Amino acid sequence: MQYKLKFSPYKRKFKQPLKTNHGIWNIREGTILQLTSKTGEIGLGEIAPLSWFGSETLSEVLDFCHQLPKEITTETIFSIPDNLPSCKFGFESAWENFQQLEIEEKEEFKNPNFYSALLPGGKAALEIWQQLWQKGYRTFKWKIGVDKIQTELEIFQQLVKELPTEINLRLDANGGLTFEEAKKWLEICENINIIEFIEQPLPVDKFWEMLDLSNSYSTPIALDESVANLSKMQQYYQQGWQGIFVIKPAIFGSRAELRNFCQNYPIDAVFSSVFETKIARKAALQLATELQPNLRKNRAFGFGVTHFFDEDRAHTDLATNTRMDIDTFLV
Numbered sequence: 001m002q003y004k005l006k007f008s009p010y011k012r013k014f015k016q017p018l019k020t021n022h023g024i025w026n027i028r029e030g031t032i033l034q035l036t037s038k039t040g041e042i043g044l045g046e047i048a049p050l051s052w053f054g055s056e057t058l059s060e061v062l063d064f065c066h067q068l069p070k071e072i073t074t075e076t077i078f079s080i081p082d083n084l085p086s087c088k089f090g091f092e093s094a095w096e097n098f099q100q101l102e103i104e105e106k107e108e109f110k111n112p113n114f115y116s117a118l119l120p121g122g123k124a125a126l127e128i129w130q131q132l133w134q135k136g137y138r139t140f141k142w143k144i145g146v147d148k149i150q151t152e153l154e155i156f157q158q159l160v161k162e163l164p165t166e167i168n169l170r171l172d173a174n175g176g177l178t179f180e181e182a183k184k185w186l187e188i189c190e191n192i193n194i195i196e197f198i199e200q201p202l203p204v205d206k207f208w209e210m211l212d213l214s215n216s217y218s219t220p221i222a223l224d225e226s227v228a229n230l231s232k233m234q235q236y237y238q239q240g241w242q243g244i245f246v247i248k249p250a251i252f253g254s255r256a257e258l259r260n261f262c263q264n265y266p267i268d269a270v271f272s273s274v275f276e277t278k279i280a281r282k283a284a285l286q287l288a289t290e291l292q293p294n295l296r297k298n299r300a301f302g303f304g305v306t307h308f309f310d311e312d313r314a315h316t317d318l319a320t321n322t323r324m325d326i327d328t329f330l331v
C-alpha cells in the first residue's frame with residue numbers, strides 16, 4: 001500500500017504557562033500528519049514530542065518528516081527507528097486511523113470521573129479545585145518539587161484539609177526531590193488516605209533509591225520521567241519495578257509494541273497526556289481504553305488537562321504562519 005504524506009506543524013499556547021521542576025512551558029509544538037490512499041481515503045496522526053522529557057526534539061521530528069518521500073508505504077511506518085518514539089506513535093496512529101482499526105469514541109471519554117485533573121501549581125490549587133470538583137473530576141494531580149519543601153508542605157496540609165474524602169490525590173515531583181525530601185513526603189503521606197501515589201520523586205538516575213522507597217512506604221510510587229519510552233519501561237520491569245508506570249502514549253513509541261508488552265505482562269500503569277491536540281489525544285485514549293483491561297488496576301487517565309488550553313479548535317501552521325481550523329483535519 002502506498003500513501004501520500006502531508007504534515008503540518010502547529011503551535012498552541014498554554015492559557016497559563018505550565019510550571020514544573022523542568023521549568024516553565026509556554027507553547028506546545030508538534031505536527032499533524034495526513035496519509036492519503038490512491039482512492040482518496042485519509043488517515044490522521046499527530047507527532048507531539050517532549051524532548052525535555054526524553055523524546056526526540058521537534059527539529060528531529062521535522063527533519064525525519066522532510067527526508068521521507070512524498071509517498072510512503074506501511075513498511076516505512078513500521079521501520080521508524082526507536083530513537084524517534086513520538087514519530088512512531090504519530091505514524092502508527094495515522095495508519096490505524098486509516099485502517100479504521102480504532103474503537104469508536106466511547107461515552108466514558110466524556111465523563112470527568114474517567115480522568116485525573118491537573119491542578120495548577122502552588123497556592124492556585126486551593127482556588128481551583130472546587131471548580132474541577134464541580135465539573136465532576138474525582139482524581140486530582142498537584143505538582144510538587146517546584147518551590148521550597150516547607151512552603152509546599154504548608155499548602156499541601158491546607159489542600160488535604162479542604163479536599164473531600166472521596167478524592168484521589170496524585171503528587172508529581174517531576175524528579176525534583178532529594179532522597180531526604182522524598183522520605184519526608186512519604187512519611188507525611190502515610191497518614192493521609194486520599195493520596196493515590198507520588199510520581200517520580202527523584203531524578204531518572206536514582207532508580208535504585210526509588211525502588212528502595214517503594215519498598216519502605218505504603219504510598220505507591222509511580223515512575224514517569226524514568227520511563228519516557230517503551231524500552232525504558234521494559235528495562236525497569238526486568239529490574240524488578242512492581243510499582244506504577246506512567247505511560248504517555250504519544251511519546252512512548254510503537255503502539256503495536258506497547259500492545260504486545262501490556263498483553264504479556266500484567267503491570268500497574270497510568271496513561272497520561274503530553275498536552276497533545278485532540279488528534280493524538282483521541283489516538284492515545286483509544287489505545288489506553290483498549291489496554292486498560294490488561295492492567296493490574298483501573299486508574300483514572302491523566303488526561304484532565306484540557307482546561308490548560310483555549311478551545312482545541314485552531315492552531316497556527318508554522319509553515320505558512322496562518323491560523324488553521326483543526327476540525328478540518330477531523331473529517
Ligand code: MG
Nearest residue numbers: 172174199224
Ligand atoms: Mg509526571
